[in-house]
Amino acid sequence: MGRYIVQRIIYMIVTMFVIVALTFFSMKLLPGTPYKNQEKLSPEMIELLNHKYGLDKPLPVQFVKYVGDLLKGDLGVSFQFDGRPVTEIIGERLPVSADLGFEAMVIGLVFGLLLGIIAGLRRNTVWDYGSMIVAVIGVSVPSFVLAQLMQYYFAVKHHWLPVAYWEGPAYHILPDIALGFGPVATIARYMRTAMVDTLNQDYIEMARAKGLSRPAVTFKHAVRNSLIPIVTIVGPMAVNLMTGVLVIENIFAIPGIGDQFVTSVYTNDYPMIMGTTIMYSVAFIVVVFIVDLLYGVIDPRIRLAGGES
Amino acid sequence: MMAVSKNEITQDMFQPAVIDKSLQEQVSGPSIGFWSDGFRRLRKNKAAMVSAFIILLIVIMALVGPHMSKYGIDDQDLKRSNLPPRISALANIHWLPFDGKNEQGVDVYKERGIKQDLWFGADKLGRDLWTRVWKGTQISLFIAVVAAAADLIIGVAYGGISAYFGGQVDNIMQRILEVLNGIPNLVIIILLIIVMQPGIPAIILAIAMTGWIGMARIIRGEVLKLKNLEFVLAARTLGASDSRIISKHMVPNTMSMIIIHTMFSVPGAIFFEAFLSFIGLGLQPPKASLGVLINEGYKMLSLHPYQALFPGVIISLLLICFNIFGDGLRDAFDPKLRQ
Numbered sequence: 001m002g003r004y005i006v007q008r009i010i011y012m013i014v015t016m017f018v019i020v021a022l023t024f025f026s027m028k029l030l031p032g033t034p035y036k037n038q039e040k041l042s043p044e045m046i047e048l049l050n051h052k053y054g055l056d057k058p059l060p061v062q063f064v065k066y067v068g069d070l071l072k073g074d075l076g077v078s079f080q081f082d083g084r085p086v087t088e089i090i091g092e093r094l095p096v097s098a099d100l101g102f103e104a105m106v107i108g109l110v111f112g113l114l115l116g117i118i119a120g121l122r123r124n125t126v127w128d129y130g131s132m133i134v135a136v137i138g139v140s141v142p143s144f145v146l147a148q149l150m151q152y153y154f155a156v157k158h159h160w161l162p163v164a165y166w167e168g169p170a171y172h173i174l175p176d177i178a179l180g181f182g183p184v185a186t187i188a189r190y191m192r193t194a195m196v197d198t199l200n201q202d203y204i205e206m207a208r209a210k211g212l213s214r215p216a217v218t219f220k221h222a223v224r225n226s227l228i229p230i231v232t233i234v235g236p237m238a239v240n241l242m243t244g245v246l247v248i249e250n251i252f253a254i255p256g257i258g259d260q261f262v263t264s265v266y267t268n269d270y271p272m273i274m275g276t277t278i279m280y281s282v283a284f285i286v287v288v289f290i291v292d293l294l295y296g297v298i299d300p301r302i303r304l305a306g307g308e309s
Numbered sequence: 310m311m312a313v314s315k316n317e318i319t320q321d322m323f324q325p326a327v328i329d330k331s332l333q334e335q336v337s338g339p340s341i342g343f344w345s346d347g348f349r350r351l352r353k354n355k356a357a358m359v360s361a362f363i364i365l366l367i368v369i370m371a372l373v374g375p376h377m378s379k380y381g382i383d384d385q386d387l388k389r390s391n392l393p394p395r396i397s398a399l400a401n402i403h404w405l406p407f408d409g410k411n412e413q414g415v416d417v418y419k420e421r422g423i424k425q426d427l428w429f430g431a432d433k434l435g436r437d438l439w440t441r442v443w444k445g446t447q448i449s450l451f452i453a454v455v456a457a458a459a460d461l462i463i464g465v466a467y468g469g470i471s472a473y474f475g476g477q478v479d480n481i482m483q484r485i486l487e488v489l490n491g492i493p494n495l496v497i498i499i500l501l502i503i504v505m506q507p508g509i510p511a512i513i514l515a516i517a518m519t520g521w522i523g524m525a526r527i528i529r530g531e532v533l534k535l536k537n538l539e540f541v542l543a544a545r546t547l548g549a550s551d552s553r554i555i556s557k558h559m560v561p562n563t564m565s566m567i568i569i570h571t572m573f574s575v576p577g578a579i580f581f582e583a584f585l586s587f588i589g590l591g592l593q594p595p596k597a598s599l600g601v602l603i604n605e606g607y608k609m610l611s612l613h614p615y616q617a618l619f620p621g622v623i624i625s626l627l628l629i630c631f632n633i634f635g636d637g638l639r640d641a642f643d644p645k646l647r648q
Binding site for chain 2: 011012014015018019022023026029136137139140141142144145148149151152156239242243246247250251262265266277280281284285288
C-alpha cells in the first residue's frame with residue numbers, strides 16, 4: 001500500500017509538471033499582447049510593460065521563475081483586474097463554484113441512488129423502465145440544453161424562479177438541478193446494475209433464508225454492497241461537474257470560477273488562465289487519487305497493485 | 310374405465326432409440342457465427358432499432374435538408390428577421406410551435422405579408438433556420454465521425470502496439486499514458502483551441518487528442534488477453550509474421566470492442582463540439598454547427614425561444630439515440646455478457 005501511494009504521488013508530480021509546462025508554453029503561443037487597449041499603446045510602452053511583468057526575458061527563464069513562484073503558492077497577478085493577485089480572484093470565486101458543484105453532487109447522489117435502488121429492486125416493471133428512461137435522457141441531454149429549457153420555462157415564461165444570479169436559496173434551484181441531472185442519471189444507471197448484480201449473490205439468498213426481514217436484506221446487504229462501484233464513478237463525475245460548471249455558470253450568470261475562466265480566455269489574461277487551469281488540474285488529480293485509495297479501503301477484495309495480498 | 314384406459318401409457322407406445330455412432334457428431338441447424346448472433350440480438354432490441362432508425366433519419370435530413378429550402382445558410386433578409394416557424398399544414402395544432410405566431414400571439418407572416426413558409430423560422434438576421442439547423446447537424450456529425458475515426462486509429466494503434474510487443478515498450482508506453490490520462494481533457498482541448506484558430510480542424514484535433522486514451526486501454530487489455538491464447542501461439546509456431554497475426558487474429562477478435570467503443574465516442578464528440586461552440590471556442594458564425602446554433606438561439610431565448618428549440622431538440626435526440634443504440638450494441642456484442 002505504502003509503495004503504491006508513493007508511486008502514485010510521483011505520477012501526480014510528473015503529471016502536474018507536464019500540465020504546467022503545457023499551459024505555460026501554449027500561453028506564449030497566443031497571438032496578441034495581454035494588455036487592455038493594446039492598439040493605443042506605443043511599442044515603447046508595450047516594451048516597458050513587458051519589462052515590468054518580466055515578459056522580456058527568454059522563455060526558459062520565465063518558465064523557471066513561474067514554477068518557482070508556483071511552489072511558493074504565488075500564481076502571479078491578473079493582467080485584466082488591475083494587478084490583483086490571481087490567487088485572490090480564485091479564492092473569491094472558488095467558493096461559489098464549490099457550492100454549486102457540491103449541491104449538484106448531493107442532488108445526484110440522493111436522487112440517483114433512489115432511482116437506481118428502485119429500478120434494481122423492481123426490475124422489469126414500470127418503475128424500472130421509468131427510471132431508466134429518465135437516466136438515458138439525463139446522460140444524453142447536454143446540461144446547457146437542459147439549463148436553457150428550464151430557464152425559459154420556469155423563469156422567463158412563468159416567473160416561478162429567478163432567471164439568473166446567485167443570491168438566495170431560490171437562485172440555487174435551477175442551476176443545481178441543471179447541473180445535477182447528469183449525475184442523477186449516471187448514478188442511477190450504475191446503481192441499478194450493481195443492485196441487480198448484488199441481489200443475485202448467494203449471500204442475499206442466505207440472508208433471506210436466515211429469515212431476515214425484507215428491509216434488512218435490502219438495506220444492510222444489497223444496498224451497502226452495491227455502493228462499492230458507485231465510489232469509482234464519483235471521481236470522474238466530480239470532474240464532469242467541473243466541466244458542466246463552466247456552461248451552467250455562464251447561462252445563469254453565476255460569479256464562479258468557470259465563468260471567470262471563459263472571460264479570461266477571451267481577454268488573453270495569461271496568469272488567470274494558467275492559474276485556473278492549474279487549480280482545475282490539481283483538483284482533478286487529487287480527486288482521482290482519493291477515489292482510487294478509497295476504493296481499496298472500501299472493498300477489501302480489491303488489492304491495489306504492489307500492495308500486500 | 311374406457312376413459313382411463315385412453316390416457317394409459319402402454320409399453321407399445323415407446324420405441325427404443327437407435328444409437329448411431331456416425332450421427333453423434335452431426336450438429337442440427339446451421340451454425341450461428343459471432344456476428345450473425347450479435348445482429349440477431351440487436352434486431353430483437355426494439356429501443357436500439359428505433360434509435361438506429363431515428364439516427365438514420367437525422368443523417369438523411371442533415372444531407373437532404375439544406376437543399377429543401379431555397380435559402381442558403383448565409384442568405385440574410387431583414388424582412389424575415391426573427392420570423393417564427395410556420396408549417397401551414399400543422400398551423401392549427403396549437404401545441405406545436407408551427408403556427409407562425411410570435412410570443413405575443415401576433416401572426417408575423419400576416420403582419421409582414423410573407424407568403425412563403427419558413428418551417429423552422431428565421432434568426433435575427435433573417436437567415437432560414439431550417440437550412441442552418443440541418444447544415445449545422447451535418448457539420449456536427451461530420452466533426453463527430455472524423456474525431457471518432459481518429460480516436461479509433463490512434464487508440465487501436467497505441468494500445469495494440471503497447472500490448473503486442475509488451476516488455477519495455479509496453480512499460481514506457483503505459484507510463485506515458487498514465488501521465489496523459491492525468492491531464493484533464495478540458496485543459497488540453499481549451500489550450501489547443503486557443504493556440505490554434507478556432508475552427509473545424511482545431512475541434513477535431515482537440516477531441517481526437519483526448520478521446521483515444523480510453524480506446525487504447527481497452528485494446529491493450531484485449532490484446533494482452535488474446536496474445537496468450539493457443540491459436541495465436543499456433544499461428545506463431547507455424548511461422549506467421551507479426552503483421553499477419555495482428556491483421557488476421559488480433560483485429561477481428563477485438564473488432565466488437567472497437568465498434569462498441571466507437572459508438573460511444575461519436576456522441577461524446579458531438580457533445581464536446583457543441584460544448585466548445587457554446588462557450589465560444591468552437592466554430593465561429595456564420596458557420597453553423599448545432600453548438601453554434603444553440604448559442605445563437607440562447608441569446609434570443611427570452612424573446613424567440615424557438616431559435617434554441619430546434620437545434621436543442623435535434624442534438625438531444627441524436628445523443629439519446631446514440632446512447633441507446635450503443636447500449637444495444639454492447640448488450641448484443643460484448644463477450645463478457647455472453648453466457
